[in-house]
Amino acid sequence: MLVLPLVVVFVFSFGERGPAGGYVPAFTFDNFLNLGTRWAAFKNTLVLAPVGTLACLLIAYPLAYFLAIRAGDRWKTLLLILVIVPFWTSILIRSYAWIFLLGGQGLPALLDSLGLGNPRLINTPFAVLVGIVYGYLPLMVFPIYVSLERLDKRLLEASSDLGCPPARTFLNVTLPLSMAGVATGCMLVFILLMGEFLIPAMLGGGKVFFVGNALVDLFLQSRNWAFGSAVAVALVLVMLVTVTAYMRATRRWAGGRDDVSLM
Amino acid sequence: MRIYALAVYLFLYIPIGIIALFSFNAGKHASQFTGFSLQWYGKALGNPFVTEAFQTSLIVAAVSALLATVFGTMAALALQSVKGRLRVAFDALIYVAVMVPGIVIGIATLIALVTVFDWLNPTLAALWPVADAAPQLSLGYGSLIAAHGLFSMALVIIIVRARIAGMDRSLIEASADLGATPWGTFRQVTLPQIFPGILAGFLLAFTFSFDDFIIAFFVAGSQTTLPIYVFSSIRRGVTPEINAIGSMVLAVSLILLITAQLVLRRDRKA
Numbered sequence: 001m002l003v004l005p006l007v008v009v010f011v012f013s014f015g016e017r018g019p020a021g022g023y024v025p026a027f028t029f030d031n032f033l034n035l036g037t038r039w040a041a042f043k044n045t046l047v048l049a050p051v052g053t054l055a056c057l058l059i060a061y062p063l064a065y066f067l068a069i070r071a072g073d074r075w076k077t078l079l080l081i082l083v084i085v086p087f088w089t090s091i092l093i094r095s096y097a098w099i100f101l102l103g104g105q106g107l108p109a110l111l112d113s114l115g116l117g118n119p120r121l122i123n124t125p126f127a128v129l130v131g132i133v134y135g136y137l138p139l140m141v142f143p144i145y146v147s148l149e150r151l152d153k154r155l156l157e158a159s160s161d162l163g164c165p166p167a168r169t170f171l172n173v174t175l176p177l178s179m180a181g182v183a184t185g186c187m188l189v190f191i192l193l194m195g196e197f198l199i200p201a202m203l204g205g206g207k208v209f210f211v212g213n214a215l216v217d218l219f220l221q222s223r224n225w226a227f228g229s230a231v232a233v234a235l236v237l238v239m240l241v242t243v244t245a246y247m248r249a250t251r252r253w254a255g256g257r258d259d260v261s262l263m
Numbered sequence: 264m265r266i267y268a269l270a271v272y273l274f275l276y277i278p279i280g281i282i283a284l285f286s287f288n289a290g291k292h293a294s295q296f297t298g299f300s301l302q303w304y305g306k307a308l309g310n311p312f313v314t315e316a317f318q319t320s321l322i323v324a325a326v327s328a329l330l331a332t333v334f335g336t337m338a339a340l341a342l343q344s345v346k347g348r349l350r351v352a353f354d355a356l357i358y359v360a361v362m363v364p365g366i367v368i369g370i371a372t373l374i375a376l377v378t379v380f381d382w383l384n385p386t387l388a389a390l391w392p393v394a395d396a397a398p399q400l401s402l403g404y405g406s407l408i409a410a411h412g413l414f415s416m417a418l419v420i421i422i423v424r425a426r427i428a429g430m431d432r433s434l435i436e437a438s439a440d441l442g443a444t445p446w447g448t449f450r451q452v453t454l455p456q457i458f459p460g461i462l463a464g465f466l467l468a469f470t471f472s473f474d475d476f477i478i479a480f481f482v483a484g485s486q487t488t489l490p491i492y493v494f495s496s497i498r499r500g501v502t503p504e505i506n507a508i509g510s511m512v513l514a515v516s517l518i519l520l521i522t523a524q525l526v527l528r529r530d531r532k533a
Contacts, residue, residue, distance in 0.1 A: 195364025
């Protein structure tokens with residue numbers, strides 16, 4: 001069920017577009033040679049997916065640290081649920097909320113009335129980035145929380161008993177031991193971002209688009225399935241290369257990967 | 264540290280809160296809150312496109328969640344007896360199904376279904392007893408339910424299996440030793456124990472289907488689910504009516520999620 005469609009997409013990518021859209025069997029590399037016309041989509045994805053992942057990580061780590069190590073037991077469960085709940089609600093409505101907030105009548109109008117100028121926020125890379133962080137933050141917090149929670153707290157006590165200042169304890173003990181969670185979180189967010197469609201469609205307004213938007217356009221609007229398949233194959237290849245490289249790089253400093261359960 | 268956490272929670276919840284707040288706005292403009300009113304809810308619920316899309320979403324979510332729960336539970340129970348390398352392969356596939364971007368699933372399902380329909384429709388037409396009256400298979404309710412059911416099944420399997428893993432196995436042995444038939448043991452011992460997992464799985468599967476936009480976008484054919492309706496109306500411009508619909512969608516998923524959490528947690532404590 002999962003492998004067969006990928007094979008079909010691979011076969012389709014060598015075909016041609018039928019006169020009324022759809023697909024006609026053929027063997028040609030034209031679709032792959034045309035990939036250059038969609039370069040902007042690949043460029044946006046390859047820039048904003050890593051930047052978005054990094055932004056998620058930077059915001060998520062302190063929160064996960066707070067939840068796992070600082071928060072009292074009474075509140076911990078509730079606070080954790082509060083992080084996960086948005087993840088399970090409609091990403092469509094949550095992105096829409098940002099259209100509302102970043103649109104002309106929202107934040108820019110507020111800033112204007114405060115005399116801080118009237119910047120255009122919606123339909124910019126910034127808006128897409130905000131949407132990404134908003135959408136994927138829970139997915140990043142959770143694996144980091146799991147790895148910090150499992151961490152043996154006695155190690156932290158030992159470190160401070162032995163006269164290590166808090167900052168060095170964090171750098172030498174906490175951070176290395178939570179790397180598995182960081183690696184898992186980054187991986188999950190990055191993979192999902194590579195295929196993102198909704199957030200750029202809603203907050204990028206046709207100006208900031210991802211490969212996902214090109215795919216929707218090719219499959220549903222211009223119905224050029226052969227070229228669409230070629231774009232999909234290229235995306236899967238790019239994902240394979242980056243993810244493999246990433247795993248190679250992280251295996252050195254992250255022992256095992258944490259299992260993620262989101263409920 | 265506390266202040267930081269508070270800021271992140273505000274970041275997570277303020278946008279949702281603002282949508283909910285402005286859905287009660289009396290004014291027409293999204294920018295200024297001019298008083299409390301339920302008029303946008305009235306407008307939304309009086310719009311035949313909205314009610315129809317809402318109905319489609321409910322039917323698809325209910326049927327696909329039911330199928331996913333039945334087959335997912337059976338699969339989770341069957342996976343118990345699968346061991347070794349095959350088990351590892353199954354586990355990996357289930358996680359892949361949950362983690363693959365929705366767009367890949369959408370495209371793959373679209374292509375797979377259309378290809379199968381292209382094969383089946385001529386055959387069906389040739390075999391049908393009445394000429395030119397053969398049913399045409401096309402995208403619609405069937406494909407929506409199938410696609411949602413298939414992928415939420417993976418969710419159900421994961422949740423029910425966690426439940427089975429936490430179950431006291433000696434009870435099953437005791438039941439068998441006391442002469443219960445395997446079916447009797449299943450009905451009276453296994454099922455009551457894993458039931459919270461099954462119920463939570465159903466609720467999550469329902470939420471998944473009800474909220475899903477991207478898979479539905481590809482396989483819905485001429486049908487319109489509520490998320491598809493919302494997406495296309497946002498493209499036409501932001502109206503207070505969308506705030507009302509959005510708040511309702513959020514409320515439905517929040518209620519289901521909280522129920523699922525309560526079911527799982529109350530039972531864990533008992």
